[in-house]
Amino acid sequence: MTATGNTAESGFKNQCLIKLLPVKKLRLILGDQLNHKHSWFDETDNEVIYFMAEMRQETDYVVHHIQKVIAFFEAMRNFADWLEERGHFVIYYDLSHPDNKQELSKNLNQLIKAHQVDKFEYQLPDEFRLDQQLKEFCKTSNIKTEAHDTEHFLTSRSDLESFFKGKKTYTMEYFYRDMRKKYDIMMLTEKDPEGGKWNFDQSNRKKWNGKPEIPHERGFRKDVSNTLKRIKDAGIKTMGAVDEISFNWPTSRTDSLSVLNYFCENLLVHFGDYQDAMDPDQVYLFHSRLSFAMNSKMLHPLEVIKKVIEYWRENKNQIDISQVEGFVRQILGWREYMRGLYWMKMPEYRTTNKLENHNKLPDFYWTGETKMKCLHHAIKQSLDHAYAHHIQRLMVAGNYALLTQTNPDEVDEWYLGIYIDAIEWVEITNTRGMSQFADGGLVATKPYVSSGSYINKMSNYCKSCEYSVSKKTGDNACPFNSLYWNFLFEKREHFKNNQRMNMMMSLLNKKDPDDLEKLVNRAQEIIKNPQNF
Structure with missing residues (x-):
């Protein structure tokens, strides 16, 4: 069952339906927490409400690209439908929902009061501002609260700080090697990497001159006109362009897995060679287009890494190790490293300006x-x-x-x-x-x-x-x-x-x-x- 409601009448019906249930627990799912494998969803529980919301709080803190806003809203709606199909109870506020206060704390307080919730749970946000907002909310709440891990990243928030404790510099390469060992990724022994080198970056710097031919990306032709209309009707300021009847990004786990498979079968063979290349007529070259799927958590980083390595092992006669290592390094090394650094240095990092640059962006x-x-x-x-x-x-x-x-x-x-x-x-x-x-x-x-x-x-x-x-x-x-x-x-x-x-x-x-x-x-x-x- 999903409580959505684009009209006051449907919203009222859904509210009445919820009150028939012995609701005890409210769980929040943010727009970048679309993890189908999270342990929360292993079992259904009629005493749990899952809450998701499209909010002006999230669309307005910076001017976002219109495709970014659409992609998140479409992916959130698909995730809510997936939960509903498995018997979970979901309240989903779209932008136009009559009960949507457009601000997270206000929405949560309203739901807790309306459904007599006695415990609030959330997954740890990956943005500092939301982390602080939810901590403050929990401090002022008069019910039990609990934070859970998102079960997505391969390191905790504090792992990088522990790894570099006492060090003056934070060299990513050392962290990456440690992650390779920790997860036994492309290792011959506990100390020896496959291929005899940890890093094949020197092989990843070729200029593309028209050959080899670049396959068309695994695209999509989705009609997102309803979502676009909702955004426009709300008066949300965005940037960029969008084809509303041929939207081209994965917005479900099925889509995301399709892009991953396509990358392995069509693009991986030349990914590393041309990952730094640029051409005026080529948008994606041999890149995977998986970053949104991972950052919204529709795909887990380890499943992506393992799938790519598995495909490479089956096709070693066609795909060089340099293509694969370059891809693995971006996810296992760089992605986890950047997240660790973020939690190490926020909130001061947000305002650091050591070079004292002050000119306006053209x-x-x-x-x-x-x-x-x-x-x-x-x-x-x-x-x-x-x-x-x-x-x-x-x-x-x-x-x-x-x-x-x-x-x-x-x-x-x-x-x-x-x-x-x-x-x-x-x-x-x-x-x-x-x-x-x-x-x-x-x-x-x-x-x-x-x-x-x-x-x-x-x-x-x-x-x-x-x-x-x-x-x-x-x-x-x-x-x-x-x-x-x-x-x-x-x-x-x-x-x-x-x-x-x-x-x-x-x-x-x-x-x-x-x-x-x-x-x-x-x-x-x-x-x-x-x-x-």
Whole structure:
């Protein structure tokens, strides 16, 4: 039974139905807690109500991509239906439900009172703000409360802090190796990894030049017009575009498993080779499109890893170990590492700005309207599909934001809103740490910045750009070139004791003063007038 109700009448009927049950326990399921394998659901209990809600509290704290909002609402509704089919009792508030107060605590208090609940249970949220909100709610509640694990991640909130206790740097590679051993992932013995190496990153940096052919993504053609109408009728501010009758993202466990199988059978063979490549006409290349399915918990990380490894073992004659290790490292290493770092350093991490950057994020981040082809394509793709892969995020959009010394608060807000897989625990550490070096080197030992040469090396963007990647100054010089040297010059005090920056700082110090002045002047023009470039 599901208590939904888009009208006052249906809502009233459902409320009456619930009151006939001896309800004792209210359990909350958040929009990113769609874990079909959670032990909560092993048995049905007529004394338990499961509560899910589409709330303005969650749609309005940042401007989200329209596809992101739709994907969560569709996935939540599908999950509620799945629970109902298995005999669980669910109250689901959509945006227009007459009882929806649009704020979590108010909704919970209303339900507890209406159904005489004597115990409230929830799964630990993965966002700090929701964790704090629920802790405060429980403090003020006059009924029993209990928090449960989400049974999704491979580490606890505090595991990373324990692993690096007493260490000054938090090198992800060491953590990743420990996780490989702990879960016996691609290990020959307790100490020896398969393939003789822990990391095949050097094999994962090929430029794609039209071959091999890229299979079409495992897409979907879903009609989400009702969900879109609900969002529009509520007046929710969003960004980006959506095809309302051909929505392209997995929003159920069945969908998610289909995408996983498709990745193994069609894309894994070249995933590692081209995971850093970029092309103006290719949105997904050989990437899996599984991040939303995992971050909403429709798929468990270990089942994804095991499925990929199992497929590789069955097809070793066709798939090199480098393709698989690169994929495993992203999930087993990087994903768990970023979450651990988040809980280690919040809430202070949210405001850290070690490089003291304060410029405004250029308006073209919201439109894609810039003459720089790399930025145009990466941003336009993000607006059209709510997706860009890690190098587009890091070395194009993030690189430009850092080189132009943009306030990391604004960069955070943009990244958190635009990408379908962006939830703060994974977004903020990647953005503020890895991309913007705002934590001063906690995540990355040196800033991820580059001139146009790196973008040209890994992409096919520069061919059609009106700026010349080989020129450093002049009207048609690639803006990344002067911005790069200006950034090193302006931030030289921050990097003087950074050993990994010694070579670049040495090259900066050897530059002809007149040449450096031209580079700085060109960069300042770009920073002050980004709309002209």
